Amino acid sequence: MAVNCTDYDFSIIEPYWQKKWLESKTFQTLHDTSIPKYYILDMFPYPSGAGLHIGHPEGYTATDILARFKKANGFNVLHPMGWDAFGLPAEQYAIKTGTHPAETTSKNVENFRRQIQRIGFAIDWDREINTTDPNYFKWTQFIFLELFKKGLAYVDEKPVWWCQNLKAVLANEEIVNGLSEVGKHPVERKNLRQVVLKITKYADRLLDGLKDVDWPDSTKRMQKAWIGKSTGAEVCFQLDGFNDNLTVFTTRPDTLYGATYMVVAPEHPILDKIVTSENKETVAAYQELSKTKSDLDRTELAKEKTGVFSGSFCINPINGAKIPVWIADYVLVTYGTGAIMSVPAHDERDFEFAKEFNLPIIQVIEKNNASHNGDGKTKLPFCSEGRMIHSGDYTGLSTKDCKSKIIAHLERKRIGKATVNFKLRDWIFSRQRYWGEPIPLVWVSKEDYHETAAANSDVAKALPLEPIKSKEGSETLYALPILPKFLPLKLPVTDSYQPSGTGESPLVNQSDWLNIWFHKITGETLPRSIEKPNSEWIEGVRESNTMPQWAGSCWYYLRYMDPHNDQEIVSKEAEKYWQNPDLYIGGAEHAVLHLLYARFWHQVLFDCGLVSTKEPFTKLFHQGIILGEDGSKMSKSVGNVVSPDDIIDESGADALRLYEMFLGPLEAMKPWNTSGIEGISRFLKRIWREFIGEDGKINSKIVPERELEENIKILHTTIQKVTEDIEGIRLNTAISQMMIFMNHIQKSRSISTETAKVFLQLLAPFAPHIAEEIWSRFGEKQSITLKAWPKFDPKILLSKEMKIMFQVNGKLRGEANVSIHISKEEVIELAKSNIGVLKFIEDKRIVKEIYVPGKIVNIVAK
RNA sequence: GCCCGGGUGGCGGAAUGGUAGACGCUGUGGACUUAAAAUCCAUUGUCCUUAGGACGUGAGGGUUCGAGUCCCUCCCCGGGCACCA
Incomplete structure (x- = not known):
């Protein structure tokens, strides 16, 4: 049954179908594992008090189109929604007002659900999850x-x-410009x-796993950089006059002959032992100074190298040279061994430091093509590959050969070994x-x-x-x-x-x-x-810290597969059937943390035998940010925030959906433009007028007869374009094609019922309410979403004629419609006799004739 | 500084090395209307007075019969990393 409006009244049509879908569980995911599955997932939202933002429905609409498309293509679709509802704002609100965070959270969830349901998504709401639900976080705790x-x-x-002022630990987002967001107090690292x-134990696997996933390259690169694997060697330096060694990590063991001093981090434990009495005071002062340096200082003042001398020396194990040990905060205690051998000739930072403190610089590599006639001098610091010089037995070798030979030598002497280091740090899991x-x-x-x-x-x-x-x-x-x-x-x-x-x-x-x-x-x-x-x-004391917000989002994609299971995180059968999301859409801001943490947990769960797949997200797509009309990021303070509720009130959910997708490529960052939605509204109204007569019944223009040939062709072009564009997530151009179709059909004196209904099916994933409404007015009893996706006939797309463009010297001079069977000679003759072409070749000698079949003829004339 | 992504009309954007500007917005003119809204038709990159032509995809070079698309240099915008040895 349809509603009974005669005009396109989305305010009646849309709520009607939303209610109907909900009540008849139209989008319920089936338990039938004999049907091929398609699992499509959005990054679930944090239900903030501000309500839905125009950016939320962007990704959700895209996944919804895919979900409805896949359903029409015979897949058992899982397209769920849930709430990442633990987190700071509810707690901050509780501190201010005394309202329990659970209360705030449930109110916000209600609002988010209402707003999302107003957009008409094909979501199975029986699978809704909430990370703050004890029945959910029971399993988060279980995984812990x-x-x-x-x-x-x-x-x-x-x-x-x-x-210190707030007497509280703050999250990164609570710190603005180096001060606490609340009260603007100073903050420090403690x-x-x-x-x-x-997580570092999984560093190698997290790196390797990236090879097997279909993700944006930039995201893979970011994760790779974050993990930061580097191969090199650890080298032991004997401390002169002590029984201790100073071990360093270096990626350039080949430059060992060029090490002229050592640097240890200010926090390095060896300092207690090796700082000589006359240097104690200066070193202590320097250690104090670097402690108070915030990250901000460290980065902004970054390039200025500072440091102090310890008073002690090391022996270079390769040549016995006695070199001083310095202390500087450009060496980090958290990376490698917290100490380095400094090779100023071949490292930029070491070079700067050596210049600053007048330390010796010994060049041990020269450019491969360096001339020995004087002017081909290698500019220092020289940080790439080359040929060894001043390096004892290694002189003359390539850096690469030298590297492996020196490592072998160190290993033989037991004063060093090949090692691997990671930038990745262990994950602070408590809040x-x-x-x-x-x-x-x-x-x-x-x-x-x-x-x-x-x-x-x-x-x-x-x-x-x-x-x-x-x-x-x-x-x-x-x-x-x-x-x-x-x-x-x-x-x-x-x-x-x-x-x-x-x-x-x-x-x-x-x-x-x-x-x-x-x-x-x-x-x-x-x-x-x-x-x-x-x-x-x-006697026991409970751990008082709680988990970070990441915890609940680390495994939620598994819970959707089997959300009510109170025996397991997910049943073996459900996991085996659903595997992992076939497509995961969310913002690029989660490129590293969420996606890395979730991968880590998934790999642990794999090791526990709880999941059968090695990676959680095989295909990932980032939607772009929607900017305000002024081209800047939407924010409350700028006052350029657009609310989906307002758009739906004015233009309807179908218009909102279509417009968000029509704005540009899904992955692009693009500004919102309120007047642009007019075009979409017109498009929808035009569809209504073409399909529905003034009496509210199907337009008399639509007839149960054979379709006109020109309509058949555009229909099949449209089926092809829309199908391929949905598959390739090019939703903006799919909509363009539907507009082209409508522009064409509007000029046609009649349309067959068949054509009309096929078009509605193409439209349905994008604008489901209007499609469903018109569909039902055709007398269809079942939801349009249950109808199999239309197929295009490639034979219909073949033309008898084709348009060939004629060029002279690469410039367009004419065109002609020719038979698709035309020969090269014929088409070139045709081109040369074309009036437009003739003018430009008359007094000239033809040098070359090019024919690109089906496209172009280019006459090169001098 | 390093690593990515991008730069196309007034605007959002479209174009497997082969018709640049599809589709939409805006603007202009017209039709309908007492009028308006809605709708429909035409037009809408720049320049040359027109037929017609020249120019035109951040700038400059190059490859090619032909470049928005490929290569080199540079400029601008956006994102990521931030002394990781």
């Missing part, structure tokens, strides 16, 4: 326990942003206790926040831990090989897991979300929740406020 068991979690002091995940998944760990004493671990129990089986320890003041505590069967571990209900003031989570103040009795065999827990039942219960 798998990481724990595999020894991939540990506790360590890690630098985080700390604000080492605080953190739960960390060993000192309330509104996140509690980390399901309990901290107990060493004695209790060992007793627990020694038993033959479920708890003991869930432990890692090496205990996870945490230093708490003078005491070292050991981590026990909350067993999966006791999950979810929910947040305690409270009305205080204020930071603890100590840099710990607000949860440290929830003593009832925090302090527990832990049963060392069964893993059960009881609040410590009750009396200890018996000796099998041990």
Whole structure:
């Protein structure tokens, strides 16, 4: 049944069909695994209080078009939606107003769902997920326990942003221009206790896996750079007068003869030992200085090299040279060994430093084609490949050969070895926040831990090989897991979300929740406020940190496959059938973190046997940002934000969908233009008028007769173009083609019912409401989305004639319609007799005649 | 600084090395109307007075019968990285 308006009244048509689809579960994903599957996923949104932004429906519309298209092509489509709902804003709002974040979150989710449903997406809402739902985060916690068991979690002091005035740890986004966003207070890097995940253990696999995924090159490159693998060697330098070595990492062991001094990071532990007494003061002052340097200082003042001398020396293992050990903050303690051998002749930074402090520079490489006649001198620093000089036995070798020979030599002498280093750091997984998944760990004493671990129990089986320890003041505590069967571990209900003031989570103040009795065999827990039942219960303190927002989004694509399963994260059957998303669309801003973390978890889950695929996202596409009408980024403060609700009120959801796709290529960054939507509205109204008469019934122009030949041809061209453009995600040009079709059909005196209905099918993924409405007025009882996608007939697309352009010297001078069977000689003769062409070849000698079949004739004349 | 992506009418954009500017917006003229809206028709890169022609895809070179498209140099815009040895 259709609605009964005679005009194109989207305000009646659209809600009607949205309700109908929802009620008849039109877009319910089937459980039939005999049908080929298509899983298409959007990066799920954070349901902010501001509501949907015009950028959200861009990606969602694109996936919706693909989803509807695939459904029409016989696939069992999974196109879900959910909420990444833990996170800072709800917590900040709670601190200000006392409203529980869960309340804020559910209100925002309601609003987001309402707004998304107004756009008419083909989403199976029975599969909606929410990361803050205990039935969801139970499994987030479960996965954490798998990481724990595999020894991939540990506790360590890690630098985080700390604000002394707010007495709180801040996230990057809470810091604006080096000051806290709230109150504009100074912030500093401070080492605080953190739960960390060993993503670095997967560095090589995360790198290798990129070979197998169909992702934008730029994103692969970014991940590659982030992982930052570099191969080189570790070399031991004997410290002169000490029994210790200073080990450095270098990618250029070939330049060993050119090492003229050493540099260690200010935080390097060896300094306590090797700084000579007369240098102690200066070194200490320098260490203090670099501590207070924020990242901002480090980058902005970057090029100015600073450093101090330690007073000690190293022996270069290759030539016995005695070289000084310096301290400088251009060497990072977190990378490699925190120390380098400095080769100023062949490294830009070392060169600058050597210039600054007048240290010797020894050239050991020259350009391959360097002339020995004086003027072909190699300009220093010279950082590329070449031929070795001043390098003892290695002189004359290529840098490449020299590299492997020196490494072999060092390995033989046991003073060095080939190694690999990564830029990737372990992942700080804890947040000192309330509104996140509690980390399901309990901290107990060493004695209790060992007793627990020694038993033959479920708890003991869930432990890692090496205990996870945490230093708490003078005491070292050991981590026990909350067993999966006791999950979810929910947040305690409270009305205080204020930071603890100590840099710990607000949860440290929830003593009832925090302090527990832990049963060392069964893993059960009881609040410590009750009396200890018996000796099998041990004293425990819950981990008070919560998980970062990334946690919930690391595996949500798996949950959609089987969202109500309370036994497993996803059933084996569902996982085997759905595998992973066939297409994943989301912003390029997640190119590194989300996509890297999710890949890491997926690889761990693969190792656990919980998923069968090696990579979570085989095909990835980034939609571009939609800018404000002024060409700048949409923001509240600029006041150029466009709300989808307003557009739908004025022009309808179909117009919004079409216009967002018509704006330009999906991947491009493009400005919004409110007047541009007029063209789309006209297009929709024109469709309505062509298809629906003034009485609201199918237009009398549409007749159940054989189609006119010229209409058949444009129809098949359109089927082909739209089909291929959807497959290639070129949705803007697909819409152009549909407009061309309508412009043509409008001039035709009649249209066959068949043509009209096929066009509606092509339109349906883009503008589903109007298509469904007109479809039903044709008397169709079933949804248009259930109708098989039309096929084009290549035979119809073949013409008897073709248009050939005539050029003289590459310039267009004429054209002609010719038979497709015309010979080269005939067409060239035709060209030469063309009036336009004739004028330009008359007094000239023809040098060359080119015919590109079906396209062009070019006469070259002098 | 390094690594990417991009630069086409007044605007958004379209063009497997072969008709540059599809499609849409805007503007202009016209039809319908008492009038307006809506709709429809024509026109809309620049220059030359027109027929017709010249020029034209950030700038300059090059390859080619032919370049928006390929190569080199440079300029501008956007994104990423930021002393990673």
